[in-house]
Amino acid sequence: xxxxxxxxxxxxxxxxxxxxxxxxxxxxxxxxxxxxxxxxxxxxxxxxxxxxxxxxxxxxxxxxxxxxxxxxxxxxxxxxxxxxxxxxxxxxxxxxxxxxxxxxxxxxxxxxxxxxxxxxxxxxxxxxxxxxxxxxxxxxxxxxxxxxxxxxxxxxxxxxxxxxxxxxxxxxxxxxxxxxxxxxxxxxxxxxxxxxxxxxx
Numbered sequence: 001x002x003x004x005x006x007x008x009x010x011x012x013x014x015x016x017x018x019x020x021x022x023x024x025x026x027x028x029x030x031x032x033x034x035x036x037x038x039x040x041x042x043x044x045x046x047x048x049x050x051x052x053x054x055x056x057x058x059x060x061x062x063x064x065x066x067x068x069x070x071x072x073x074x075x076x077x078x079x080x081x082x083x084x085x086x087x088x089x090x091x092x093x094x095x096x097x098x099x100x101x102x103x104x105x106x107x108x109x110x111x112x113x114x115x116x117x118x119x120x121x122x123x124x125x126x127x128x129x130x131x132x133x134x135x136x137x138x139x140x141x142x143x144x145x146x147x148x149x150x151x152x153x154x155x156x157x158x159x160x161x162x163x164x165x166x167x168x169x170x171x172x173x174x175x176x177x178x179x180x181x182x183x184x185x186x187x188x189x190x191x192x193x194x195x196x197x198x199x200x201x
Contacts, residue, residue, distance in 0.1 A: 033045070044060065045077045079186075079189045089185055092168055
């Protein structure tokens, strides 16, 4: 019996260690790099050439990347692209930031489904029990539901991600004074560059 308890404790410790590693891996904001992934899971920058001096630029972040970071990296990519093409400044023809949300459910301990907290996910969840006159011992966990009519099911959470996009037009020379849509590419790179997080080599 003691051996079974020890095995159970070791399994819980290993599951918690694995979950900590998983959370740490997921809790890293998107670095500045070419886009990878698809749909909701696409992250990084991408650009599409429309005309010789006109591009569509986007930057998508993951669920822990702030909107400010996404918009800053978009601006940096636009400036970098402008310099790479031999131009001096760019004008934002349009600009938009899209918020996308996705909802997940997290079953509790005792569930057999593939959820975050079920046996399939390898993590634990809360479970409550009580003894009452007339009906004996009753238990409730958030996966199987509760016997008291409080509502049951899983823990529901919603995560957000941001994707910024802009159409830019590039020019040579000096931006027109007072044009708030015009950005000096070199100045943007020098100003934002130190805050840009690059992937580890």
